[in-house]
Amino acid sequence: MSTSLPERVSPAWIARKSQAGGGMTLTQRVYQTIHDEIVSGALGPGERLVRRTLSKRLGVSPAPITETLLRLESEGLVEFAALHGSRVRPLQIQDVKNDQMLREAIECQAARLCAEFATGEDLAKLLVDAKPLDRIIARGDRRSQVGLQAHLEFHVHLAQYGGYAGLADELERVWFRQVMRLNWLGETWHRDVPEDWHQQLVKVLMSRDPDKAEAKMRDHVRFAKDTEREQFHAFLRGS
Structure with a gap:
């Protein structure tokens, strides 16, 4: 199955939490701007981030830059390279593998905790959120802006x-690194997912059995996962 990203993921939803929180400091605004440019793919893999250039473009002093x-850099979106300075972290297969492993660890523990401690109202909300998400996936829009947003919000809420x-915050950081890489691909393909994929997951959470919840989330x-890695291998071969 092949789908394309009709547009890069918009900073409008990437920045939703900061915008919802009201006014931001100068440093927060600078951070949000550069963060959005990286995650949306506007700044590509390995692109240099020159402090003087960024300061001039954003009209700020070097300190917030x-x-x-x-x-x-602490979030894994930027790296410092000798002789190059700061740059957008380039695509490396080991990074993809590391984030896949990290996501699995976070999500499986989150599923256990959710099965044990989420309220009935929380789980009911999660089931409501799962239904439109599964419809988006069934339409083949999993990698669209709307699909990515709905998918992220479902898992973060869980x-x-x-x-x-802290689990939700770390999951968001992993997710943003993944979205960054998907935006570099520009076009992606994936296996068809099971029908009612996320609704099935919520129903297992509702059983209140942490072991079953963890096993379902691991699946x-x-x-x-292997298909996703092959996408990035193909990207590197063609670059």
């Missing part, structure tokens, strides 16, 4: 309902 680049915000995040 430096702080932003350090933060983005992690939040377990009662540990969920491992689905088409």
Whole structure:
């Protein structure tokens, strides 16, 4: 099955949390701008991030630029390379594998906690969210802007309902790195997913059995993992 990204994922939803929180400081605005440009693919893999150039373009002093680049480096979106300075982290297959493993660890623990501690109301909301998400996937829009947003929000909410915000925050960071890479591909393909994929997951969470919840989530995040890696191998071969 082949689908294309009709547009890069928009910073309009990438920045939703900061915008919803009201006014931002200068450093926060600089961070959000550069973060969005990287995740949306506007700044490509390995592209240099020159402090002086960024300062001039954004109309700010070097201080918030430096702080932003350090933060983005800690989030895995930027790296510092000798003789090159800061640059967008280039595509490396080992990074893809690491994030796949990290996502699996986070999501499986989140599923256990959600099955144990989420309220009935939380699980009911999750089931409501799962239905339109499964319809989006059934239409082949999984990698569209709407599909990516719905998918992220479903999994972040699941992690939040377990009662540990740190898991949800780390999951978002992993997700943004993945979205960045998908935007570099421009076009992607994947295996057809099972019908009612996310609704099935929620129903297992509703059983309140942490072991079953973990096993179901592990199957969920491992689905088409090898296919995803091959996409990036093909991208590197063609670059």
